[in-house]
Amino acid sequence: MTTSAVTRYTTSGRGPDVRAKIGLFRLRAILTTTLAAILALIFIWPFLCIVGSTFNKIDAVMNPLTPIPAQFSTQFYQLMVSEKYHFQDYILNSVWIAVATTALSTLACTLSGYALAKLRFPGRDLLFSFIIAVMLLPTATMLVPQFIVMRDLKLVNTYWGLILPGVGGGAFGIFLMRQFMLNIPTEMLEAARMDGANEFDLFFKIVLPNAQAGIGVIATLSLRGSWNSLLWPQVLISDVKKRLLMPAIANLNQQQVADVFALPVVRTAAIVAAMVPLALYAYSQRYFVSTLAGAIKG
Amino acid sequence: MTSIAVPGPTKKRSSIQRFFSDQTKWTPYLFVAPFFITFAIFTLYPMLRAVVMGFQESLGYSGKWDWVGLANYREALTNDPRMGVAFKNFIYYTLGSLATQLPCAFLLALLLTSPALKGKGLWRTLFFIPSVLPGVTMGVVGGWFFSKTHGFANALLVSLGGPRIDWGGYAQYIIPTLLVIAFWQWMGNHAVFLIAGMSGIGDEIIEAAIVDGASAWQRARYIILPLLKPVFAYISITAAAGSLMNFEVPYVFLGTGGGARGKGWFFMTHIQQMAFGQFRMGYATAIGWLVFFIAVIITVLQLRLYEFRLGKEEA
Numbered sequence: 001m002t003t004s005a006v007t008r009y010t011t012s013g014r015g016p017d018v019r020a021k022i023g024l025f026r027l028r029a030i031l032t033t034t035l036a037a038i039l040a041l042i043f044i045w046p047f048l049c050i051v052g053s054t055f056n057k058i059d060a061v062m063n064p065l066t067p068i069p070a071q072f073s074t075q076f077y078q079l080m081v082s083e084k085y086h087f088q089d090y091i092l093n094s095v096w097i098a099v100a101t102t103a104l105s106t107l108a109c110t111l112s113g114y115a116l117a118k119l120r121f122p123g124r125d126l127l128f129s130f131i132i133a134v135m136l137l138p139t140a141t142m143l144v145p146q147f148i149v150m151r152d153l154k155l156v157n158t159y160w161g162l163i164l165p166g167v168g169g170g171a172f173g174i175f176l177m178r179q180f181m182l183n184i185p186t187e188m189l190e191a192a193r194m195d196g197a198n199e200f201d202l203f204f205k206i207v208l209p210n211a212q213a214g215i216g217v218i219a220t221l222s223l224r225g226s227w228n229s230l231l232w233p234q235v236l237i238s239d240v241k242k243r244l245l246m247p248a249i250a251n252l253n254q255q256q257v258a259d260v261f262a263l264p265v266v267r268t269a270a271i272v273a274a275m276v277p278l279a280l281y282a283y284s285q286r287y288f289v290s291t292l293a294g295a296i297k298g
Numbered sequence: 299m300t301s302i303a304v305p306g307p308t309k310k311r312s313s314i315q316r317f318f319s320d321q322t323k324w325t326p327y328l329f330v331a332p333f334f335i336t337f338a339i340f341t342l343y344p345m346l347r348a349v350v351m352g353f354q355e356s357l358g359y360s361g362k363w364d365w366v367g368l369a370n371y372r373e374a375l376t377n378d379p380r381m382g383v384a385f386k387n388f389i390y391y392t393l394g395s396l397a398t399q400l401p402c403a404f405l406l407a408l409l410l411t412s413p414a415l416k417g418k419g420l421w422r423t424l425f426f427i428p429s430v431l432p433g434v435t436m437g438v439v440g441g442w443f444f445s446k447t448h449g450f451a452n453a454l455l456v457s458l459g460g461p462r463i464d465w466g467g468y469a470q471y472i473i474p475t476l477l478v479i480a481f482w483q484w485m486g487n488h489a490v491f492l493i494a495g496m497s498g499i500g501d502e503i504i505e506a507a508i509v510d511g512a513s514a515w516q517r518a519r520y521i522i523l524p525l526l527k528p529v530f531a532y533i534s535i536t537a538a539a540g541s542l543m544n545f546e547v548p549y550v551f552l553g554t555g556g557g558a559r560g561k562g563w564f565f566m567t568h569i570q571q572m573a574f575g576q577f578r579m580g581y582a583t584a585i586g587w588l589v590f591f592i593a594v595i596i597t598v599l600q601l602r603l604y605e606f607r608l609g610k611e612e613a
Contacts, residue, residue, distance in 0.1 A: 028414040115329035141586035145348035168336025199325040228432040270438035
């Protein structure tokens with residue numbers, strides 16, 4: 001806030017008074033940056049420590065306050081993917097479900113968002129108000145009836161039972177996608193229609209390339225939601241072979257009494273589980289924060 | 299006879315033909331179909347089913363449903379001590395979260411928007427990161443952090459000459475430990491939203507205040523804070539709704555029992571336990587509706603609160 005005032009001084013004058021001001025600004029820069037660095041380090045430190053503890057040797061005693069292992073080893077990671085704990089299977093199951101859910105729900109959201117924003121057809125507003133109404137219903141209300149419907153449709157213990165509600169439950173995704181699509185100029189679509197493009201050409205050649213930022217946000221949210229979710233895969237999948245990563249971690253965490261390796265393996269798996277949203281965030285961060293912030297500011 | 303009967307079908311067929319020959323007429327329905335078919339089956343139908351299920355009770359896992367009228371709701375509101383526990387925990391957890399996270403998020407947002415600060419993007423990212431992590435990871439990290447024997451918190455206490463505390467064993471520690479985890483997960487996220495809100499405040503307002511001789515503290519308190527009220531409203535409404543659905547961290551951190559003396563028992567834990575522990579599907583659905591009504595009530599209350607304050611500010 002004071003930048004503009006200070007920079008005006010730095011560019012215009014060279015008197016001793018001004019030099020003192022520049023010095024003061026440099027001092028403030030050092031102080032605020034150091035403060036931010038210290039706070040961030042305190043904030044991230046416990047996370048670094050638990051990551052460090054997963055690289056410790058099994059029988060080496062490690063101080064929990066430091067991120068450096070007493071003796072470096074990848075034993076816990078090897079144990080995690082061993083015949084005893086099977087986390088490689090759970091990770092693969094979770095990857096497959098997250099990718100399938102994201103691909104299908106993003107496609108469905110993009111198609112519907114485009115139609116709701118840019119095409120005119122009878123029943124459009126009714127459909128949209130349906131979505132908004134149901135968007136308000138929380139998981140707490142939907143969990144049990146959704147499970148009952150899955151049971152009636154014989155989808156309990158199947159992956160379709162995990163994927164399909166994700167496709168039809170992304171009401172927020174539809175809402176966001178419609179907002180993105182409203183920014184595509186209608187004249188552009190009209191001009192393409194005049195030139196003889198059919199409706200499918202319009203969608204694939206004009207709408208898709210222009211909606212990439214929106215698609216990125218929807219796909220990120222969907223992937224993160226599917227990967228991070230615990231409750232729904234926990235209640236729907238009881239077959240151990242089909243189990244996903246999050247329920248597997250939670251289950252092993254609750255059986256730790258009988259098994260001394262369970263807790264370190266749980267920690268290792270929890271760190272591995274965190275890598276997917278972290279990588280996703282690092283990749284999509286550029287437009288992600290600004291888009292969401294824009295959505296709430298508006 | 300035939301001359302009357304024939305025009306009907308042909309006219310009808312021609313309107314269908316017209317519908318399918320004009321691509322702009324049928325493609326919209328094709329485009330919305332994938333979403334709306336799954337939406338109708340897996341969201342809309344269960345919602346309607348839930349309205350009925352709230353008045354029913356299933357007998358075990360048999361799939362038979364008995365109509366019980368308002369009995370589920372009556373039991374949940376008057377004869378279920380765990381509902382009271384869940385409600386009290388929800389209130390403590392929500393108020394505690396907002397009271398600890400919002401002031402710190404505001405101060406952090408002020409620090410991270412300070413013009414003198416270098417490397418703004420890096421700091422924002424570091425504080426934002428915990429909010430994208432899975433709830434399961436946060437629960438596991440919390441369990442490690444507050445572990446009695448090899449946890450971070452006790453190691454720190456002992457190295458400072460303090461006692462070793464059994465965080466999970468005593469009821470009075472459970473909500474505070476959950477608040478620490480929630481603080482770690484959400485405070486930076488709130489700060490990033492506040493920063494986004496601050497970027498919407500015009501430079502000329504701030505510069506006018508500087509010219510008028512307002513100190514940094516006065517600018518923060520009397521100009522930035524009031525102008526951020528819509529962002530605060532957004533954060534506290536979504537945070538309250540989120541803590542109503544609080545499940546993953548307490549479930550992983552405290553286990554299925556909800557910790558010592560039920561201090562970690564929340565509405566979602568209760569619903570999950572009723573539906574999949576005791577197979578009382580109708581009763582769990584009724585609780586789900588009550589949670590929905592609570593969500594509506596606290597949202598409306600907060601909207602009123604913030605609007606009222608906004609109105610007062612302008613007057």
